[in-house]
Amino acid sequence: MKTNFNYLLSVLLVVLFFNCKNNKEQDQVGPTNGTVETATEKKEGQAFIKDDASAPNVLQIAIGSKDHTTLVTAVQAANLENALVNAGPLMVFAPTNDAFAALPAGTVENLLKPESKDALANILLYHVTPGNYSKDFLKKFKKLGQANGKNVNIEVKGDDVFVGGAKIIASVPAGNGIVHVVDKVILPEN
16 A cells, blocks of 8 residues: 555656646747747646546546536646546545635635645645545545645544545545545645
């Protein structure tokens, strides 16, 4: 498990590094009037390949859910699309739109700003862990190592499982893991 986590973390860091590098190297076109215009950013990588034959991956499941539009917007703002489509297996704890709306006023808007990209990525990676465990299997854990390098607590109350205080309210199998829908945004400790 530790080896899988280290591998996943390495892959995520490589993806993040190349995404950051590619964002800084935008093509520039100079028209004859001396001004500089930036060409439209081209989306590249595994996340942008169309595939109708395979089981949907965790990113495709989120994109297809009307209850996860804020999560998808955040993933796109942090340029984490490619990290969520790798072979996995990945467990994604996916907060609903209502979970994001329950954050203090202005939090989501501030996190979506370009200058908050690193903080947003840290929060989103705190919602991802290697593995493909059902809600019932998660009851055997006390902690999980997340993709941002931090641990999150698991708590069981009756039949309910809470991850970092967020209740798992549904689970959707994916081609590269599983999406556990949660009712809160899981925030890492500073």
